[in-house]
Amino acid sequence: MMNCKQATRICSESLERPLKTAENLELKVHLAICSGCRNFNRQMQTLRNLARDYAKESGEEGGIKDARET
Amino acid sequence: MTEVSEAAPSAAVEQLIDPGYLAQLRVQMLKFAQIQLGDPYQAEDAVQEALIGALKNAGSFARKSALKTWVFSILKFKIADIFREQKKLIATSAQEEDSDEAAFSGLLFKDNGHWHKSQRPTAWEGPQGGAYSADFWRVFDACLNGLPEQQARVFMLREFIELESDEICNRLNLTTSNLHVTLYRARLRLRQCLESSWFASESAEQIAGEIGL
Numbered sequence: 001m002m003n004c005k006q007a008t009r010i011c012s013e014s015l016e017r018p019l020k021t022a023e024n025l026e027l028k029v030h031l032a033i034c035s036g037c038r039n040f041n042r043q044m045q046t047l048r049n050l051a052r053d054y055a056k057e058s059g060e061e062g063g064i065k066d067a068r069e070t
Numbered sequence: 071m072t073e074v075s076e077a078a079p080s081a082a083v084e085q086l087i088d089p090g091y092l093a094q095l096r097v098q099m100l101k102f103a104q105i106q107l108g109d110p111y112q113a114e115d116a117v118q119e120a121l122i123g124a125l126k127n128a129g130s131f132a133r134k135s136a137l138k139t140w141v142f143s144i145l146k147f148k149i150a151d152i153f154r155e156q157k158k159l160i161a162t163s164a165q166e167e168d169s170d171e172a173a174f175s176g177l178l179f180k181d182n183g184h185w186h187k188s189q190r191p192t193a194w195e196g197p198q199g200g201a202y203s204a205d206f207w208r209v210f211d212a213c214l215n216g217l218p219e220q221q222a223r224v225f226m227l228r229e230f231i232e233l234e235s236d237e238i239c240n241r242l243n244l245t246t247s248n249l250h251v252t253l254y255r256a257r258l259r260l261r262q263c264l265e266s267s268w269f270a271s272e273s274a275e276q277i278a279g280e281i282g283l
């Protein structure tokens with residue numbers, strides 16, 4: 001049975017590589033019963049989006065304008 | 071140094087090349103490097119190298135603060151390199167890093183590998199795909215700056231510059247599994263920092279509301 005430490009590691013890896021079938025299944029089972037890791041998994045995608053926005057969005061400090069199309 | 075990117079100069083590149091901005095940034099970097107290194111010549115070298123390194127990827131940045139964070143992360147990396155050369159502490163610092171990570175992991179997880187109750191991630195409420203406030207980006211900036219150098223560097227190469235794993239491994243001479251562990255550690259720290267410095271204050275209010283405080 002996968003613990004949270006292992007599950008969070010797999011959540012992070014899923015952003016880097018396709019998961020093996022067994023890993024994917026174990027992760028799904030864990031996420032089904034663990035709200036902490038479920039939140040963590042969503043936060044991984046949010047973190048990626050935030051980092052990209054942080055680098056890409058134009059504007060001076062204090063006024064962030066939407067400039068995703070550039 | 072390796073090849074300079076041939077991409078068309080973007081706003082960020084122009085901003086970095088702009089003599090006024092460059093001069094101002096250089097002064098800040100020099101001050102920082104001198105405090106760390108205590109040697110003006112070494113500081114000058116580190117700043118020079120960091121600026122050259124930063125120019126290669128400057129095209130990925132439109133936000134001034136993001137560019138600056140990136141430039142400083144390269145500078146910190148150069149400074150760490152200099153320290154390592156000076157003290158030949160490569161083995162020791164790798165051990166120290168591992169024990170730091172073990173300590174951090176112990177803060178988050180119990181011995182059985184499950185979350186400590188107080189550390190269990192909560193649902194982040196925030197604008198999905200919308201604009202976060204300037205305050206939020208300052209917190210984000212501070213959290214990034216709090217990462218250990220190598221983690222910050224790898225995270226930024228992956229998520230700011232959006233390099234593929236292979237390319238990061240080649241550039242930094244890492245194995246794929248090293249890269250994955252480093253990214254995992256960076257994400258673990260960043261999300262913990264964001265949650266405790268930003269999201270937790272909101273959800274604490276919500277919980278207080280739900281239980282009728």
Ligand SMILES: [Zn+2]
Nearest residue numbers: 004007034037
């Ligand atoms: Zn869990």
